Amino acid sequence: MAPAVCVVRSELVSALQAQGAHGQRALSLLLDSAQIMNAPAVFQAPYEVAQSCLRGALDSVLKIAGEDFPGLRSATEAVTKAAGAVAVAWRHRGGVEAGDLDVLVGAVDQLRAEQENRGGVRTRQIGHLVLEQTRQEMGLAETEAARRWSAFYSAASGVLHGSSSGASEARHQFYDVTAAMEHLFLGLPERADRLRELARLDAPVEQDADEVARMTDPRAGVYFFQAAVSGRWLDLLPLSRLLPEEQRWPAGQYLRRLLADEPERVCAWVEENLDAVCARGPGALSQAVGVVSETGMAACALLAGLVRAQPERFVLIRVADWARDVPVAERTGLWVRVLEGIVRARTFTAHESWESGQVLRELVDTAHPGGRLRTGKDRLGVIIRSALADVLADHLNDESAGLQAELVNELGTITLTDPPRVIVVTLMRAVLDLALAEAQLGVPVGQRLRGVHGKLPATEHRARLVAVHLTESWPHDSQRAEAAAEWWRTAVDAAREVGGGTWPSADLADFLALLDAHCPQELRAQLEAALGEGLGAPPDVAQMRAWADAFPGPVPRRWRVVRRLSPVLPEPVRGPWEPVLALLEEKYGAPPGRPEPVVRTTSWVEAYGGLSVEVFSARVQADGAVAAVAALAAARVADDDDDADADADRAGLLGELVAQDLQAWAVDPAAVAAAAARPVLQAAYFNALHHAAGKGMLDPGVLGALAEAAFAFRPREADGPQAVQLQLVISNLLHRAWDSGASLGAVEADAVAWLRDLVTGWSTPRLGTSSPLGMATTAPGGSALLSLTAWGGPVRGAHRGRSA
Numbered sequence: 125m126a127p128a129v130c131v132v133r134s135e136l137v138s139a140l141q142a143q144g145a146h147g148q149r150a151l152s153l154l155l156d157s158a159q160i161m162n163a164p165a166v167f168q169a170p171y172e173v174a175q176s177c178l179r180g181a182l183d184s185v186l187k188i189a190g191e192d193f194p195g196l197r198s199a200t201e202a203v204t205k206a207a208g209a210v211a212v213a214w215r216h217r218g219g220v221e222a223g224d225l226d227v228l229v230g231a232v233d234q235l236r237a238e239q240e241n242r243g244g245v246r247t248r249q250i251g252h253l254v255l256e257q258t259r260q261e262m263g264l265a266e267t268e269a270a271r272r273w274s275a276f277y278s279a280a281s282g283v284l285h286g287s288s289s290g291a292s293e294a295r296h297q298f299y300d301v302t303a304a305m306e307h308l309f310l311g312l313p314e315r316a317d318r319l320r321e322l323a324r325l326d327a328p329v330e331q332d333a334d335e336v337a338r339m340t341d342p343r344a345g346v347y348f349f350q351a352a353v354s355g356r357w358l359d360l361l362p363l364s365r366l367l368p369e370e371q372r373w374p375a376g377q378y379l380r381r382l383l384a385d386e387p388e389r390v391c392a393w394v395e396e397n398l399d400a401v402c403a404r405g406p407g408a409l410s411q412a413v414g415v416v417s418e419t420g421m422a423a424c425a426l427l428a429g430l431v432r433a434q435p436e437r438f439v440l441i442r443v444a445d446w447a448r449d450v451p452v453a454e455r456t457g458l459w460v461r462v463l464e465g466i467v468r469a470r471t472f473t474a475h476e477s478w479e480s481g482q483v484l485r486e487l488v489d490t491a492h493p494g495g496r497l498r499t500g501k502d503r504l505g506v507i508i509r510s511a512l513a514d515v516l517a518d519h520l521n522d523e524s525a526g527l528q529a530e531l532v533n534e535l536g537t538i539t540l541t542d543p544p545r546v547i548v549v550t551l552m553r554a555v556l557d558l559a560l561a562e563a564q565l566g567v568p569v570g571q572r573l574r575g576v577h578g579k580l581p582a583t584e585h586r587a588r589l590v591a592v593h594l595t596e597s598w599p600h601d602s603q604r605a606e607a608a609a610e611w612w613r614t615a616v617d618a619a620r621e622v623g624g625g626t627w628p629s630a631d632l633a634d635f636l637a638l639l640d641a642h643c644p645q646e647l648r649a650q651l652e653a654a655l656g657e658g659l660g661a662p663p664d665v666a667q668m669r670a671w672a673d674a675f676p677g678p679v680p681r682r683w684r685v686v687r688r689l690s691p692v693l694p695e696p697v698r699g700p701w702e703p704v705l706a707l708l709e710e711k712y713g714a715p716p717g718r719p720e721p722v723v724r725t726t727s728w729v730e731a732y733g734g735l736s737v738e739v740f741s742a743r744v745q746a747d748g749a750v751a752a753v754a755a756l757a758a759a760r761v762a763d764d765d766d767d768a769d770a771d772a773d774r775a776g777l778l779g780e781l782v783a784q785d786l787q788a789w790a791v792d793p794a795a796v797a798a799a800a801a802r803p804v805l806q807a808a809y810f811n812a813l814h815h816a817a818g819k820g821m822l823d824p825g826v827l828g829a830l831a832e833a834a835f836a837f838r839p840r841e842a843d844g845p846q847a848v849q850l851q852l853v854i855s856n857l858l859h860r861a862w863d864s865g866a867s868l869g870a871v872e873a874d875a876v877a878w879l880r881d882l883v884t885g886w887s888t889p890r891l892g893t894s895s896p897l898g899m900a901t902t903a904p905g906g907s908a909l910l911s912l913t914a915w916g917g918p919v920r921g922a923h924r925g926r927s928a
Contacts, residue, residue: 127291127295128295129162130157130158130161130162130295130298130299131158132151132154132155132158132302133302133306135306135310135314136151136302136305136306136309136310137151139305139306139309139310140154140305140309143185143188143309144188146184146185146187146188147184147185147188149180149181149184150180150181150182150184150185150305151181153177153178153180153181153184154177154178154181154301154302154305156174156177157174157175157177157178157181157298158298160173160174160177161174161291161294161295161298164291170294171289171290171291171293171294172283172288172289174289174294174298175279175280175283175284175289175293175294175297176280176283176284178276178280178297178298178301179277179280179281179283179284181301182273182276182277182280182301185253185305185308186246186249186250186273186277188253189249189250189252189253189256190249190252198245202231203228203231203232205231206224206227206228206230206231206232207228209224209227209228210224210225210228246270246273246274246277247267247270247271247273247274249273250262250270250273250308250340251266251267251270253308254266254270254308254340254341254342257308257309257311257341258341258342258343260342260343261342262340262342263342263345263369263372263374264364264367264369264404265337265339265345265362265364265365265374266339266340266341266342266345268337268362268364268365269307269337269338269339269340270340272300272304272338273304276297276300276301276304279293279297280297303335303338304338304340307338307339307340307341307344308340308341312341312343312344312347315341315344316347319344319347319348319351320351322335322336322348322352323348323349323350323351323352323353324351324353325353325354326353326354327354327356328354328356328357328360329360330360332360333357333360333361333362336348336357336361336365337361337362337364337365342374345365345374345375346374348374349374349375349376349377349378350377352378352381353381355382355385355386355389357378358379358382358389358393361375363397363400366379367397367400367401367404367408368401368404368407368408368409368411368412369404369405369407369408370404370405370406370407370408371407373408373411376411376415379393379415380415380418383415383418383419387419387420387422387423388419388422390415390416390419391416391419391422391423391425391426394412394415394416394426395426395429398412398430402434406436406438406439409434409436409438409439410438410439410442413427413430413439413442413443413446414442417442417443417445417446417449420449420450420451420454421450421454421455421456421459423446424450424456424458424459424462425458427443427446427462428458428461428462428465430443431443431462431465431466431469432465435465435469435471435472436471437471437472437475437476440466440469440471440472440476441472441476441479443462443466444463444466444479444482444483447459447462447463447466447483447486448482448486452489452490452493455490455504456504457504457507460487460490460504460507460508460511461511463483463486463487463511464511464514464515466480466483467480467483467484467515467547467551468515468518468519473519473547474547477543477544477545477546477547477550478543480543480547480550481540481541481542481543481550482540484512484540484543484550484551484553484554485540485541485554487508487511487512487554487558488508488512488540488554488557488558488561490504490508491504491505491508491509491558491561491562492505492561492562492565495561495564495565497562497565497566497567505562508558509558509559509562509572509574509575510574510575510578510579512551512554512555512558512575513555513575513576513578513579513580514575514579515551516548516551516552516555516579516580517579517580517581519547519548519551520548520580520583520585522548524736524739525546525547525548526548526583526585527626527739527742527743528546528548528549528736528738528739529546529548529549529552529585530584530625530626530627530629530722530742531627531721531722531738531739531742532544532546532549532629533629533630533631533719533720533721533722534629534630534631535549535552535553535556535588535592535629535631536592536596536631538550538552538553539553540553540554540557552585552589555575555576555589556589556592556593556596558572559572559573559576559593559596559597560593560596560597563593563596563597563600563601564600566607568607568610569594569597569601569607569610569611569614570610570614572593573590573593573614576589576590576593577590582621583624583625584621584624584625584626585625586621587618587621587622587624587625587632588625588629588631588632590614590618590621591618591622591631591632591635592631592632592635594611594614594615594618594635594638595631595634595635595638597611598611598638598642602642612643612644612647615639615651616647616650616651616654617654618635619636619639619651619654619655619658620654620655620657620658621658622636622655622658622659622689623658623659623660623682623685623686624658625685626681626684626685626742626746627684627685627688627719627722627742627746628685628688628689628719629719630718630719630720632689632719633688633689633691633692633718633719634718636655636689636692636693637692639651640692640693640694648694651694652694652696652697655693655694655697656696656697656700659682659685659686659689659697659701660682661700662686662700662701662703662704663680663683663704665703668703668704668707671707672707675711676711676787676788676791677748677791678745678746678747678748679708681746683704683708684746686698686701686704686705687704687705687708687715688715688719689719690705690715691715691716691717691718692718722742722745735756735759735761735773735774735777737777737780737781740752740755740756740777740781741781741784743755744781744784744785744788748788749788749789749791749792749796750792750795750796750799751799752781753778753796753799753800753805753809754799754800754801756774756777756778756781756805757774757799757800757801757802757805759774761773761774771802771804771805771846772804774804774805774808775804775805775807775808776808778800778805778808778809778812779808779809779811779812782809782812782813782816783812783816786813786816786821786822787822787823789809789812789813790813790822790823790826790830793809793810793813793829793830793833793834794833794836796809797809797810797833797834797836797837798837802846803839803846803847803849803850804846804849804850806834806837806850807846807849807850807852807853810830810834810850810853810854810857811853811856813830813857814853814856814857814860817830817860818860824864824866827857827860827861827864827866828861828864828866828867828868828869830857830861831854831857831858831860831861831866831868831875832868832869832871834853834854834857834858835854835857835858835868835871835874835875835878836871837850837854838850838851838854838878839851848904851882851904852904852907855879855882855904855907855908855910855911856907856911858875858879858911858914858915859907859910859911859914862911862914862915863914876912876915879908879909879911879912879915880908880912882904882905882908883905883908883909883912884905885905886904886905886906886908886909887905
């Protein structure tokens with residue numbers, strides 16, 4: 125059988141002629157190569173000559189793009205140049221500067237990269253031509269196809285430099301090269317018929333897939349996948365052509381069409397190639413999740429694994445959307461596990477409060493849909509109840525989350541429709557909503573609280589959840605004798621746990637008021653004993669006297685609990701605590717009839733790197749300023765990898781905390797400064813008090829002790845801007861104290877000497893900088909000079925005589 129005639133199609137002839145001189149030369153050499161192979165007998169070595177013509181045609185096409193592209197040759201030249209500079213420096217100076225070494229290291233790294241990517245310069249040339257022809261950059265699939273040009277070039281070069289070539293090899297090379305040029309230079313209209321023909325194939329074969337894989341025109345890939353119908357393409361095409369990219373996925377529309385008939389197959393394919401998808405970036409993974417999420421429950425197992433292995437926020441948002449679209453009748457325990465994984469992920473719940481609320485609402489609504497109680501073998505409601513309690517317990521393990529839960533005074537004001545920013549509070553509301561729904565459906569109280577009692581440890585949070593639920597379920601449980609009896613047994617047990625936590629909430633007080641108002645007479649003694657057990661024994665006279673002598677100071681936790689709950693406590697329970705309550709009323713006034721919020725929040729706008737003013741303000745009230753500043757110094761600042769930036773956020777927050785309660789922060793400045801630990805926080809602390817004193821908001825009598833405490837933490841050397849700032853603040857405080865007539869006692873002479881040293885350093889000529897004035901204005905020496913002036917001023921100088 126005679127071989128097929130080698131032909132250059134008329135469309136390619138016109139396209140190459142349009143490229144100018146280099147295109148015309150490439151065309152001529154292609155035509156010569158075709159003529160030689162169609163009449164080989166005329167030549168002594170026809171196929172070697174034909175391959176040489178193909179090599180010339182390739183050269184000419186690449187010259188259309190130009191030569192100014194990085195590649196192996198340019199990388200080698202860069203290494204030679206950098207190495208030469210190092211050699212000259214060593215020869216003439218006996219040493220090499222770090223900058224020269226950095227240049228050499230960079231050049232070597234680039235050379236290694238080019239060696240691993242041989243032919244990179246030709247791929248870049250083809251990419252440039254594609255951009256010129258289509259006004260679109262090549263994607264990863266087109267880049268992979270463009271790498272074949274290096275293979276064409278290497279094969280033809282081998283023949284040119286002495287290798288032999290047979291008829292088969294030469295013809296194969298001719299077909300490949302002309303096909304590659306057609307992909308490169310023919311427009312979409314000229315190739316549309318063939319693309320449609322390929323797309324409509326019911327049973328494509330390997331040769332058809334190879335043709336698709338060779339496309340370097342990004343538009344052709346999109347056009348093909350818009351119409352491709354056969355499921356066999358999924359097995360035939362290379363991954364580079366099928367996988368999503370960071371910002372595009374031509375094959376995505378093809379896979380979506382496959383979903384209609386073969387959803388399990390598409391999910392299996394994505395799962396099999398998940399590592400390759402992830403390697404292409406988060407955008408690629410997000411697109412893959414978006415496609416498989418259209419398969420409904422067929423994607424459940426895959427998405428459950430993704431939530432565990434790839435808990436990135438953009439993935440979880442996509443999965444949450446999928447979960448809401450699954451029909452309620454199709455939802456299973458695995459579906460619950462997917463959503464459980466979403467609301468466990470802090471990366472999601474910390475930033476997606478509204479989405480988190482919607483996920484939880486889907487879980488609650490799915491437990492008993494349409495007000496119908498799931499019974500018998502349908503245990504999805506039980507699974508959801510347990511899952512919600514387990515996730516809540518997981519979040520409450522974070523100390524800050526528990527504190528934020530306590531700051532919410534009334535869980536009844538929280539809704540899943542408009543959830544708060546704090547996920548732990550939203551979770552508590554979800555648990556309560558499900559428990560209330562089950563109460564309305566007649567589920568026994570012990571059963572509906574089984575998850576809470578089984579998953580949460582016996583802390584103030586569990587006690588509060590039980591108390592709030594019992595309050596909310598009272599209208600339903602009180603209507604049936606059997607339910608009411610179990611309700612009261614549970615309520616008496618809950619009363620034993622009311623003494624926990626730091627700040628009793630209004631909803632806990634409501635529970636106690638409900639108990640007092642409705643308790644059967646035969647249970648009252650038992651209830652009062654349980655409350656007394658929960659609150660503990662009151663302090664003795666000596667403990668009360670010690671606290672009064674140390675006032676002002678933190679109120680012991682249990683005292684504070686009893687005081688806030690005292691308006692709703694039965695008289696027999698409140699009686700033993702009356703001396704303490706009287707003492708606290710003397711100091712703070714009468715407690716409100718119902719506990720008020722610990723911190724009144726007007727906005728959840730996140731500031732100070734995510735650190736919460738509310739949380740640390742509450743910490744000050746509960747544990748005192750020293751404990752609060754120690755916790756702040758150790759707190760993690762979100763999204764701040766730089767220590768200096770993180771400390772700047774902490775310092776800003778500390779300044780606001782001090783301004784909220786100046787007297788409390790001024791009680792023991794030495795202890796606060798020691799707990800602050802770092803100069804930047806110490807400077808922020810003392811500076812806040814200094815500004816308050818300047819505005820007349822601080823008792824002048826504390827200025828001497830405050831300045832003395834600050835002086836004790838003076839940096840020995842001004843090592844860095846933080847130490848300089850602390851020196852400046854201390855100097856300002858000394859100035860303020862002396863202006864008020866205060867004395868530093870035994871350390872005053874040391875303080876004066878220290879200020880003189882600052883002034884001496886400040887007034888020394890600065891020869892090592894081009895901006896001596898700029899440096900002088902940021903140094904503490906000027907402030908030190910003013911402080912010395914205040915120390916030696918006419919009012920105070922009269923008392924110093926000549927001893928100074």
